[in-house]
Amino acid sequence: MATIQDFKTEKPTWCPGCGDFGVLNAMQKACVNLGIEPENVAVASGIGCSGKMSQHMGGYGLHALHGRSLPNAQAIKLANDKLTVFAAGGDGDGFGIGMGHFIHAMRRNIDITYIVMDNHIYGLTTGQASPTTEVGMKTKTSPKGAVEQPIAPVQLALAQNCGFIAQGFSGNIKQLTSLIEKAIQHKGFSFVNVFSPCVTFNKVNTYDFYKSHLVNLDEDESYDAHDRILAMRRVAEANNIVVGLIYEDPERASFESTLPGFPETPLVEEDLSISEEGYEEILATFR
Amino acid sequence: MHEQIGWKVGGKQGEGIDSTGDIYAIALHRMGYYVFSYRHFMSLIKGGHTNYKIRAANRIVRHHGDTTHVLIAFDQTTVDYNWHEMVDGGVVIYDSTSFTATKPDDANVNLCGVPLTEIAKECGNPIMKNMVAIGVSAAINKFNPDDFIPVVQDKFGKKGQAVVDANMDALRRGYAYFNENFNISFPAPPVPERAEGDDHLYVSGNSSVGFGALAGGCRLLAAYPITPATEIMYWVIEHLPKHGGVVLQAEDEIAAVNMAIGANFTGVRAMTSTSGPGFSLMMEALGLAGMSETPLVIVDVQRSGPSTGLPTKTEQSDLNEAIYGTHGEIQRIVLTPKTVEECFLLTAEAFNLAETYQCPVIVLTDLYMGMSYQSIDKFPVAAVEHRRGKLITEQELKDLGVYEYHRYNPEVKDGISPRSIPGQKNGRYVALGNEHNGIGIEVEDLETRTSQVAKRQRKLANFQHFTGVSVDGDSDAPLALIGFGSTWGVLEEAREELEEQGIKVKHIHFSRVFPFPETEFHAAMESVTQGLVVELNTTGQLTELIHKSAGYHGVLEKCLKYDGDPIGLSEIVSAAKKTFKVGVHS
Ligand SMILES: Cc1ncc(C[n+]2csc(CCOP(=O)(O)OP(=O)(O)O)c2C)c(N)n1
Ligand code: SF4
Numbered sequence: 001m002a003t004i005q006d007f008k009t010e011k012p013t014w015c016p017g018c019g020d021f022g023v024l025n026a027m028q029k030a031c032v033n034l035g036i037e038p039e040n041v042a043v044a045s046g047i048g049c050s051g052k053m054s055q056h057m058g059g060y061g062l063h064a065l066h067g068r069s070l071p072n073a074q075a076i077k078l079a080n081d082k083l084t085v086f087a088a089g090g091d092g093d094g095f096g097i098g099m100g101h102f103i104h105a106m107r108r109n110i111d112i113t114y115i116v117m118d119n120h121i122y123g124l125t126t127g128q129a130s131p132t133t134e135v136g137m138k139t140k141t142s143p144k145g146a147v148e149q150p151i152a153p154v155q156l157a158l159a160q161n162c163g164f165i166a167q168g169f170s171g172n173i174k175q176l177t178s179l180i181e182k183a184i185q186h187k188g189f190s191f192v193n194v195f196s197p198c199v200t201f202n203k204v205n206t207y208d209f210y211k212s213h214l215v216n217l218d219e220d221e222s223y224d225a226h227d228r229i230l231a232m233r234r235v236a237e238a239n240n241i242v243v244g245l246i247y248e249d250p251e252r253a254s255f256e257s258t259l260p261g262f263p264e265t266p267l268v269e270e271d272l273s274i275s276e277e278g279y280e281e282i283l284a285t286f287r
Numbered sequence: 288m289h290e291q292i293g294w295k296v297g298g299k300q301g302e303g304i305d306s307t308g309d310i311y312a313i314a315l316h317r318m319g320y321y322v323f324s325y326r327h328f329m330s331l332i333k334g335g336h337t338n339y340k341i342r343a344a345n346r347i348v349r350h351h352g353d354t355t356h357v358l359i360a361f362d363q364t365t366v367d368y369n370w371h372e373m374v375d376g377g378v379v380i381y382d383s384t385s386f387t388a389t390k391p392d393d394a395n396v397n398l399c400g401v402p403l404t405e406i407a408k409e410c411g412n413p414i415m416k417n418m419v420a421i422g423v424s425a426a427i428n429k430f431n432p433d434d435f436i437p438v439v440q441d442k443f444g445k446k447g448q449a450v451v452d453a454n455m456d457a458l459r460r461g462y463a464y465f466n467e468n469f470n471i472s473f474p475a476p477p478v479p480e481r482a483e484g485d486d487h488l489y490v491s492g493n494s495s496v497g498f499g500a501l502a503g504g505c506r507l508l509a510a511y512p513i514t515p516a517t518e519i520m521y522w523v524i525e526h527l528p529k530h531g532g533v534v535l536q537a538e539d540e541i542a543a544v545n546m547a548i549g550a551n552f553t554g555v556r557a558m559t560s561t562s563g564p565g566f567s568l569m570m571e572a573l574g575l576a577g578m579s580e581t582p583l584v585i586v587d588v589q590r591s592g593p594s595t596g597l598p599t600k601t602e603q604s605d606l607n608e609a610i611y612g613t614h615g616e617i618q619r620i621v622l623t624p625k626t627v628e629e630c631f632l633l634t635a636e637a638f639n640l641a642e643t644y645q646c647p648v649i650v651l652t653d654l655y656m657g658m659s660y661q662s663i664d665k666f667p668v669a670a671v672e673h674r675r676g677k678l679i680t681e682q683e684l685k686d687l688g689v690y691e692y693h694r695y696n697p698e699v700k701d702g703i704s705p706r707s708i709p710g711q712k713n714g715r716y717v718a719l720g721n722e723h724n725g726i727g728i729e730v731e732d733l734e735t736r737t738s739q740v741a742k743r744q745r746k747l748a749n750f751q752h753f754t755g756v757s758v759d760g761d762s763d764a765p766l767a768l769i770g771f772g773s774t775w776g777v778l779e780e781a782r783e784e785l786e787e788q789g790i791k792v793k794h795i796h797f798s799r800v801f802p803f804p805e806t807e808f809h810a811a812m813e814s815v816t817q818g819l820v821v822e823l824n825t826t827g828q829l830t831e832l833i834h835k836s837a838g839y840h841g842v843l844e845k846c847l848k849y850d851g852d853p854i855g856l857s858e859i860v861s862a863a864k865k866t867f868k869v870g871v872h873s
Contacts, residue, residue, distance in 0.1 A: 009690075039712045040710060042553070042709045044549060052729075054717055061716070062548075062549060062552050062717070063717050063729070064545060064548070064719075065571055065720060068542075068545045070542075071509075071541070072545050072548060072549035073549065075507065075509065075545070075548070075549030076549045076552065078507060078535070079550040080710060083710060103538075260528070261528035261529070262533065263532070265531060267533065267553075267555045268708065270530075270531040272506075272673045273673065278530060282526060286489055286494070287486070
């Protein structure tokens, strides 16, 4: 069985204190807890500080293009469904340039886990406004304060009826680990949005901010994560500043299980050749 | 007796022109003729002008031909658009129930009014006017109406025997009406003999690409609908799942190409198919595949650009984009199949090249090649191979130990370092678009950068492959017709016609433009003092590529066409005679 040590790679280049360390830690722990070997993990990531996740995770990595973690990750899973597949990236990556893929990944429901390190800012490009930057926040590209309404990722996912939605916080690795474990175990697309503070460029959404404002739904016994309407109300009431398992539909059938003719054998193990009868059947259609 | 017949039906889009053409074409193919059909259509659903040209001959034909013997016109526009390509004495059948056709005084064609709609109504449904028209055509081409029963059965059998009978009735009445009222005919030639071992297949470039992909081991196609490439998707959706593959309709072409990359990274042969606008959206990902040395196959069925351009018209103007597209510099291979058989074989081969050289391979076809259907003798099925390139084995990885595998080892002589596949123990690495070191970690030091660039550069340095240039005709000819891709068929006929007129000309044709087949091209050009490059774009992209890669300044002239229509035989012949100043060389 793999230990956390087996997932360790070279030292990440994130700023000391960056929330992404916590996310990395939680992802690795979740894999170890579930007995997943590093060679059976694949992470496709976008571009950004958070995009470095594929390099640090310790599994196979595809450090793709800005905004394109999801199409790559979905295809990796279809190509070999024995792998545990993550897509990972930032809020700019996922909700800006890659937003289209996010909506469609929820629609398509391939069994991958999408981790967004939501720091409400563009980190790697040194501090521009992001799609989740709050109104009024000053950034390099909104020097007088952002005026656009931020995207509410969890609410968006609820509206799109995503089968698994969780929100975590880098400052609570224990909870985050358990959320990621559940996300991996969910058979279908799972979305984990993580408040992952950028200690260098975001002085508003800090660890302290989250510690004093976060509502933890996992600790609320009256909360039912199978009730989507309730989830919508509770997340809206808390203005999205909630953590925990927000919603899960355990019955939701994945793309792989519903696509007619989806092969039993992983694609990667398929024989490339076509039998003589196979050829004959095809040629007959041309006559 | 004509050795070929040209037949065309035209009308408004949505009027059943396609199904009329399909029935006639498939019937003639099944009779044993070599058929080539070309659909002229517009980017709209109802209205406009559409026509369907069929050329049927007693030998293989590789384009739809310049001339028409029989034109079925459902409206006056069809007559106005098409009478000029009719042979002297050709016949125009118009639907006299709905209009009275007119023609210019100097047009030597016969206008024959047949009440197509009225006869169809008598058979029970005006919609069957198409079948009446087919009956009329059968009379002119001297076929037996019974020859059409199998096709009509195939087409309408699902709707019940009554529908089949009614359609055959309409066909027979059209046949009888024409024979009773007119005495004009263009008899089809005798059906050609089929050589021993030959099949007789009716295929399009798009279906051939789909088949080639499947035969080549493609097990995942991700694509977004776009004319004229969508039919590849249709074909693959029908056949791939039976062979353990998956088709994804992506949300856009950016997703499609990234999905193809993700699957290839995982060890599955995967591709995407598209046309110009989608291909443009794929440029950034093309660079990712190049930089991360991930195999990738993209099929670009070119259409008239730029931008949305003429979505339903043909062109060869993505050559530069295929060769030079994406920022920075990457290694890639660009194949330009010249026949439908090559669409099959080179698509299959594209996967071998992509995995051998760990780089993107672009297969460039075009609307004309992709959407036209033609009869061929057989597919080169036996020529298909699966060569997976360098893959590191479990044992090698075991011997190496943890974190000792260098996916991007810059030391490898030929620049091609073995790949590992996710799931392999000790094979972990990161495939990435950032510049990276041997194990796939992004680094920016000068030495790593230079050595990795040099590594990738070496991969195609001594590229050898059976694709390249083909030479047809007299190898000593001082004159040459030069082209790439879909124009091979029409250029071959142009060469034959020029030779018949006593002009010594050869035909040099590219089925791979990049890496440029320099040696073969020089050899082909050895006897040539003057060449005419025929290409369907505005700037002469192939001509420029030849100049850049091989020289021949002052030797090459250009014959360019970019109005959206495929180039005709007579256009090439007259351009060649003008360029070659016939009489001087012959
Ligand atoms: C197509 C493209 N556009 C722009 C960029 C530049 N870029 C790199 S990362 C980034 C934003 C990063 O922000 P986010 O995704 O929130 O990640 P973070 O760095 O905050 O983790 C941008 C704009 C790029 N790499 N590619
Ligand atoms: S800039 Fe911000 S997001 Fe990037 S590594 Fe530093 S703290 Fe983390």
